[in-house]
Amino acid sequence: MPFPPSKRPPRHCVLCGHPELVDARGLGRFLLVPDPEGRGPICPQLKGCGVQRQRERDNATLTPSPR
Ligand SMILES: [Zn+2]
Secondary structure, eight states, X not given: OOSOTTSOOOOBOTTTOOBTTOOSSSSOOOOOXXXXXXXXXXXXXXXXXXXXXXXXHHHHHHSOOOO
């Protein structure tokens, strides 16, 4: 067995690589959430790269489409 069952390695956000429940960048510890598009665990909306994603979505909503 590569890992003992009681100590699994943390999952990482598939978008930014943030380890789950580890305060790696001073962002705090938080659980990852499943990506709605099925890519894997990602930061929640209010933590880690989720904050940036939400900001981009807000900009996309506010900015009219170039087309
Ligand atoms: Zn992330």
